[in-house]
Amino acid sequence: xxxxxxxxxxxxxxxxxxxxxxxxxxxxxxxxxxxxxxxxxxxxxxxxxxxxxxxxxxxxxxxxxxxxxxxxxxxxxxxxxxxxxxxxxxxxxxxxxxxxxxxxxxxxxxxxxxxxxxxxxxxxxxxxxxxxxxxxxxxxxxxxxxxxxxxxxxxxxxxxxxxxxxxxxxxxxxxxxxxxxxxxxxxxxxxxxxxxxxxxxxxxxxxxxxxxxxxxxxxxxxxxxxxxxxxxxxxxxxxxxxxxxxxxxxxxxxxxxxxxxxxxxxxxxxxxxxxxxxxxxxxxxxxxxxxxxxxxxxxxxxxxxxxxxxxxxxxxxxxxxxxxxxxxxxxxxxxxxxxxxxxxxxxxxxxxxxxxxxxxxxxxxxxxxxxxxxxxxxxxxxxxxxxxxxxxxxxxxxxxxxxxxxxxxxxxxxxxxxxxxxxxxxxxxxxxxxxx
Amino acid sequence: xxxxxxxxxxxxxxxxxxxxxxxxxxxxxxxxxxxxxxxxxxxxxxxxxxxxxxxxxxxxxxxxxxxxxxxxxxxxxxxxxxxxxxxxxxxxxxxxxxxxxxxxxxxxxxxxxxxxxxxxxxxxxxxxxxxxxxxxxxxxxxxxxxxxxxxxxxxxxxxxxxxxxxxxxxxxxxxxxxxxxxxxxxxxxxxxxxxxxxxxxxxxxxxxxxxxxxxxxxxxxxxxxxxxxxxxxxxxxxxxxxxxxxxxxxxxxxxxxxxxxxxxxxxxxxxx
Numbered sequence: 001x002x003x004x005x006x007x008x009x010x011x012x013x014x015x016x017x018x019x020x021x022x023x024x025x026x027x028x029x030x031x032x033x034x035x036x037x038x039x040x041x042x043x044x045x046x047x048x049x050x051x052x053x054x055x056x057x058x059x060x061x062x063x064x065x066x067x068x069x070x071x072x073x074x075x076x077x078x079x080x081x082x083x084x085x086x087x088x089x090x091x092x093x094x095x096x097x098x099x100x101x102x103x104x105x106x107x108x109x110x111x112x113x114x115x116x117x118x119x120x121x122x123x124x125x126x127x128x129x130x131x132x133x134x135x136x137x138x139x140x141x142x143x144x145x146x147x148x149x150x151x152x153x154x155x156x157x158x159x160x161x162x163x164x165x166x167x168x169x170x171x172x173x174x175x176x177x178x179x180x181x182x183x184x185x186x187x188x189x190x191x192x193x194x195x196x197x198x199x200x201x202x203x204x205x206x207x208x209x210x211x212x213x214x215x216x217x218x219x220x221x222x223x224x225x226x227x228x229x230x231x232x233x234x235x236x237x238x239x240x241x242x243x244x245x246x247x248x249x250x251x252x253x254x255x256x257x258x259x260x261x262x263x264x265x266x267x268x269x270x271x272x273x274x275x276x277x278x279x280x281x282x283x284x285x286x287x288x289x290x291x292x293x294x295x296x297x298x299x300x301x302x303x304x305x306x307x308x309x310x311x312x313x314x315x316x317x318x319x320x321x322x323x324x325x326x327x328x329x330x331x332x333x334x335x336x337x338x339x340x341x342x343x344x345x346x347x348x349x350x351x352x353x354x355x356x357x358x359x360x361x362x363x364x365x366x367x368x369x370x371x372x373x374x375x376x377x378x379x380x381x382x383x384x385x386x387x388x389x390x391x392x393x394x395x396x397x398x399x400x401x402x403x404x405x406x407x408x409x410x411x412x413x414x415x416x417x418x419x420x421x422x423x424x425x426x427x428x429x430x431x432x433x434x435x436x
Numbered sequence: 437x438x439x440x441x442x443x444x445x446x447x448x449x450x451x452x453x454x455x456x457x458x459x460x461x462x463x464x465x466x467x468x469x470x471x472x473x474x475x476x477x478x479x480x481x482x483x484x485x486x487x488x489x490x491x492x493x494x495x496x497x498x499x500x501x502x503x504x505x506x507x508x509x510x511x512x513x514x515x516x517x518x519x520x521x522x523x524x525x526x527x528x529x530x531x532x533x534x535x536x537x538x539x540x541x542x543x544x545x546x547x548x549x550x551x552x553x554x555x556x557x558x559x560x561x562x563x564x565x566x567x568x569x570x571x572x573x574x575x576x577x578x579x580x581x582x583x584x585x586x587x588x589x590x591x592x593x594x595x596x597x598x599x600x601x602x603x604x605x606x607x608x609x610x611x612x613x614x615x616x617x618x619x620x621x622x623x624x625x626x627x628x629x630x631x632x633x634x635x636x637x638x639x640x641x642x643x644x645x646x647x648x649x650x651x652x653x654x655x656x657x658x659x660x661x662x663x664x665x666x667x668x669x670x671x672x673x674x675x676x677x678x679x680x681x682x683x684x685x686x687x688x689x690x691x692x693x694x695x696x697x698x699x700x701x702x703x704x705x706x707x708x
Contacts, residue, residue, distance in 0.1 A: 103443035
């Protein structure tokens, strides 16, 4: 294949950075009155105050040193916690704002959908808004006319086409807005968090539409906090944190990385109690630190602390949380055991015996209360996460709907069925059943 | 295949190409504003006639009947309406295009397109009003059996001048408004006082000769005089130094307006 025939990457980003100046608005209102009045009353003081205002400015890099390449037809998930820089990246790539440093190149017609329904006008009818919104998103009139029926069909609002959108339910509104955007058919589509709105059925429909786009060879950048959606849609994901790229690669690994970052605990002091939690480690039966457990294994949570002041009779509380909420807890306010005092460095650990958990992801939370049982020392912090992995067949589970059920439930305590024919069956996640 | 290349600190070369690609948006944004304007009103489009009619009556009574200003033989309502044509267009255009970016801040912060389109499309909307008022003017001329002089052929030039002034000042205000919302208060002020400082309700001839040049610093003086001269002729002479000043001023305002707008446009989304 000749070099000139090789498909060029759809997006190339080099050393991209965006700096915001924050802090000025709070202290010195930048209004005209302030400037004119100040300058007239006392020019010297005014100049000084301007200089001081400059000094008070804080540079904030929302994005820095970001380089990436996206090939044509790739669907890339952009993930990271709030404030990680994802939206800034999309704003730069959509040309809504300009970079402070670096450069990027996008090949092909680009459309971005940073918010569902921007550009809709409340007073206009659905029909009018389809045209208006389409034009704002970059479609020509003839394109909109051509796709009009498809858009209406996708949005399911046929009977309300000539009603002003201000009378629409929020569901109808979102459906129509997404329908217009989804029919742009750009070569590069940039999407931010559109699935955060709407009901489950709508989300499913949107995901389906985006899958279609992807299969049709479009390049898609997809920002979402919904990891299931990212997993479903993307082969590749890029993890942002603190304005930089922290991981880039296969979606499964990067999502894994995201979750562990989300709950990675870094040493910090809590309040003015002088208590520093230095580390929280999750260990298995063998005392090895790990994030992977099997059902029936022991889970040891080990907390290393440094009490810089003597701390009398604190309560420790550990909570293991699954997808659907709390699974179990070890709570000193419940069981009454507690250390006489904490002084200096030390450690405390808790062993959860043979955890009866189905394969899923779990997080561990730590809370601490002062000796009076009320004052909060540590307020339910995520201190670690782990995954339980297992082939349930090894434990004697033979049901056909395992995946679906293990999505909804987390804990299975040992139980025994007594069937009508008098036979009985013991079920337990305690340990793998030896095969005979 | 279209390609975007952006580098920090470099002005985008593709801006004017984008402006062309997004040309239909001029139409759609104006269309939107026109559609929305008279929704949920009882008399609808008639407002476009009622407003100039009432203003004309008031100005005629105040300046013509009570103030007894000279009209040079032209029916006073014609004189007033002829001054109102460019003035109303100008004042509506600068307030609408000045507000256009702030009013559409959600668009500015979420979608890319050349922002120039937004400010200019507001001027287009005001021009539609201008056209309606012009029809009204034609009707009034027929009513008074007033035949326009040959100089009417120069009218397009003065219309262009009014458009240039509106776009230039509109761009300045729109860009400044993004950062300084003070202009939200300044603009109505300009519009209100401008009506009396510009020769809308009277002929600029009533201004004493020695203040004439000073008076001409108001760019609308040249435009309004031009409208009167080309449409009504007769006593409504054109004062050439005044026209020269207007043309020069408008050229400077338009060019600097586009440049200032382009320079600040890059940060609109961060500031708005």
